[in-house]
Amino acid sequence: QVLLLQSGAEVKKPGASVKVSCKTSGYTFSDSYIHWVRQAPGQGLEWMGWINPITGDTNLAQTFEDRVTMTRDTSITTAYMELNRLTSDDTAMYYCARKKFLEYFDPWGQGALVTVSS
Amino acid sequence: QSALTQPRSVSGSPGQSVTISCTGSRSDVGGYNYVSWYQQHPGKAPKVLIYDVTNRPSGVPDRFSGSKSGNTASLTISGLQGDDEADYYCCSYAGSYKFVFGSGTKVTVL
Numbered sequence: 078q079v080l081l082l083q084s085g086a087e088v089k090k091p092g093a094s095v096k097v098s099c100k101t102s103g104y105t106f107s108d109s110y111i112h113w114v115r116q117a118p119g120q121g122l123e124w125m126g127w128i129n130p131i132t133g134d135t136n137l138a139q140t141f142e143d144r145v146t147m148t149r150d151t152s153i154t155t156a157y158m159e160l161n162r163l164t165s166d167d168t169a170m171y172y173c174a175r176k177k178f179l180e181y182f183d184p185w186g187q188g189a190l191v192t193v194s195s
Numbered sequence: 196q197s198a199l200t201q202p203r204s205v206s207g208s209p210g211q212s213v214t215i216s217c218t219g220s221r222s223d224v225g226g227y228n229y230v231s232w233y234q235q236h237p238g239k240a241p242k243v244l245i246y247d248v249t250n251r252p253s254g255v256p257d258r259f260s261g262s263k264s265g266n267t268a269s270l271t272i273s274g275l276q277g278d279d280e281a282d283y284y285c286c287s288y289a290g291s292y293k294f295v296f297g298s299g300t301k302v303t304v305l
Binding site for chain 1: 196198201225229231233235240242246247248249252255284286291293294297298299
């Protein structure tokens with residue numbers, strides 16, 4: 078069974094950084110990209126970018142190019158998303174999702190709630 | 196990249212059919228046959244319903260179907276059931292290995 082297990086909820090102050098992890102299991106880590114998607118409270122889904130688990134190459138949505146870093150640790154089949162210079166607008170549920178080439182986002186992690194508040 | 200445009204809400208009675216539109220541009224929906232649809236129940240992660248415009252992953256009921264015409268993709272739910280009450284999102288490839296989601300549609304079963 079393919080599973081993506083994300084780290085827990087975080088509360089951060091404006092200007093701080095947050096790093097969310099996504100532990101994968103049940104499949105070969107190298108055969109799928111990991112994508113990150115966020116959802117602000119009561120709002121829609123927003124694609125953030127992906128990481129290639131083999132090379133570590135990333136591709137970010139323009140909105141996040143200067144504030145997001147995506148990394149991975151192949152030894153523990155875990156992907157990470159770090160968001161810097163947090164503002165209240167970054168309060169959201171952050172999801173990781175597996176995507177095989179030419180396929181779809183599946184499965185998704187359970188989400189990690191990040192709250193930015195002074 | 197702006198979100199794809201979906202109606203804010205649609206509704207139907209049990210057994211009826213509803214269709215959700217997803218309008219983009221030639222840079223995304225109209226330019227590629229890589230549109231997928233996701234269902235999200237409150238407090239849950241999204242689940243895929245349709246990929247590559249018309250394909251259903253195994254396990255997804257054939258009550259869900261997808262299509263595309265020009266810059267607009269559509270998801271049709273036939274034989275509406277109570278559990279279909281959820282939010283639905285389209286997603287399209289947008290070139291340069293990037294993706295864009297729709298604004299989301301809330302489906303209400305009357």
